[in-house]
Amino acid sequence: MKIAFTSKGTNSESMMDPRFGRTEFILIYDEEKDEYTHFDNRAVEEIAHGAGPQTAQKLFELHPDILITGNGPGGNAATALKQASLIIFTGAGQMTVNEAYAAYKNGNLNKL
Amino acid sequence: MKEIVVVSGKGGTGKTSVTASLSFLGGKDVVTADCDVDAADMHLLLNPDFAYVEDFYSGVIAKIDQDTCISCGKCAQVCRYDAIQVDDGIHTVIPLDCEGCGYCARICPETAITMKEQNVGKWYISTIKTGGIMVHARLGIGAENSGKLVARVKNEVKKIAGESGIDIILVDGSPGIGCPVVSSLSGADFVVLVTEPTVSGLHDLKRVHELVKKFNIKSGCIINKADLNPEIADLIKVFLGKEDIIHLADLPYDETFTKAMTMGQTIIEYKESSLKKDIAECWQKIKHIIYI
Amino acid sequence: MKIAIASGKGGTGKTTLATNLSSYLAEFHPLVLVDLDVEEPNSGLFIHGELIHSEDTFKKIPIWDKNKCTLCGLCQEVCNFHSVIKLGNQIMVFPELCHGCYACSELCPDEALPMISEKMGELKYYETGSFSFVESKLDIGQEQAVPLIAQTIAYVEKTFPDDIVKLYDSPPGTSCPVIEATKTADLIILVTEPTPFGLHDLKLAVATMRELKKRFAVVVNRYGIGNDDVLTYCNGEDIHILAKLPNNRKIAELYSRGSLVYKEIPEVERELEKIAIYILNMKVRVKK
């Protein structure tokens, strides 16, 4: 499984970014390889409107199976993500990525 | 770190006065963000020092370089907003009408058109009268609020809170239900809805709540001027119960809000007002909720 | 004769003034009130009449033709509003974000993004006696007010004769929608409150009107509350104050129920009369 996290940093100690569209980084954890990679999404700061679809597009290209985030994607982002046949978990806004992963494993996050 | 966002859907419900009072009560324990940049009034009550200022750029508009332009007229043909005027063969862009779509720049055969970033306003970091920090912004004429500006203000606030170990962020959210308010709500831990018992107040409350629901954020509601129309106030309460929104407080119709404002004060500082106690209790309630 | 009622921000009594003034004026002069606050049209809560006409309003957006598309990705690149994106082997358009600039559609090498009409809102036209009322409302999720405002104004210009008084209730603020709504008006009435918030927002609105080189005057709402700073400012800046609507809890109560105010509070009627006289005088002059 490849799991994507919206995060504020580039490793699994980083705090989660509770936002989807304007998340600073997308951190990908590949369970098979036990390896983290990251995507710098900070360019989205420059977008006045429509940050959601833009981030969804980036996420799409990273091909994760699961997305773990904070509040959950808003309207436009949600529409775009529907195309990605991706399982989304929310409620991990105030944790580190490690904690969010553990919470997901223990079934403590909300499935969208 | 806990982020509280105050929204109302429409103007005139007393949202800014309420937020300023909460900020005053929070003192140095909160960092305040004013994301209601279309009508940024909170500074009038909190007396910021505008210590740090930075220009804010958002969006682009087209500019034609007259030395390179050969007056072929292609740009005016493609522009769907009539933003290119032709006067005596000279093509110029009308800045207020240009939407910044960039179509003209792409098709100009002489590449005479560049898209210039627009300075749409300024944003500030200030120390306010409580000794706390506030981040706020001011827009120029014709400029509109955007998710980008709101995100900018909120990012700055979070950075400051993180660096100084302050745990509570208080955001005066944007009005309406568009992109700026989406950006205001995104990442929040608790939403305070300020409403009033009028036909339009209830209608707007419902609209903005739809949005809050999408984000799955816990919310509470303050009914301002609650005694103005008890029947509608009751309808609001029924709505709150049904939607699982915490009823935080009923504030009476009270002109001391305005009297305090006239003196540049939040209601908390004003010498005599029964509202003080109500709002202080409300603040305690909110703090209690975000920490359980 | 076109008059726009505007204010620096919401909640200053703009709708109260628009609905009461139009209802009052209509008693002796044919008039149409147009609610251009298309995101939150509220005038309709106060005005009741017979529905004469109703139509959907449309904007142009591109629609993806899968069979023609070669997935070159150019559309995504040219759209400055990020409203068309390429997701794998799909092109997605986000109608709410689209500004209808035609760039993607006309630049697509394979004509795979034709522009079609999409509903963005509704326009309704009501009538009672010599009083007409036009209201437009954006559908939920639609973000661009300006095209709907422009279409509504065009409809009103086309439908009503020149000598009828047209009263436009503008959206609040100083951004593009307000500019669109006030662009063609002969007079703009700025509504404010005699408070520091009111003064601050009034100054922004005045700066906007001066930049647009518009004729404007001020109505002070909730007069009696707050202080005299707004009056001092207007005097100093040579801005005409048309009327002062009193501060009165009764008004707030009537408003909360969706009732017209001047029929029950004579002081308000007297102030409306002042505005009416000013407007009708101006109309005579404009005609000459």
Ligand code: SF4
């Ligand atoms: S398309 Fe370029 S060259 Fe032609 S008129 Fe416009 S700016 Fe000038």
Ligand code: SF4
């Ligand atoms: S950028 Fe778009 S709106 Fe502006 S002038 Fe060029 S074509 Fe017109």
Ligand code: SF4
């Ligand atoms: S520009 Fe046209 S052909 Fe190219 S990806 Fe877009 S729709 Fe398809």
Ligand code: SF4
């Ligand atoms: S018409 Fe313009 S704004 Fe709309 S999707 Fe195409 S390029 Fe983007």
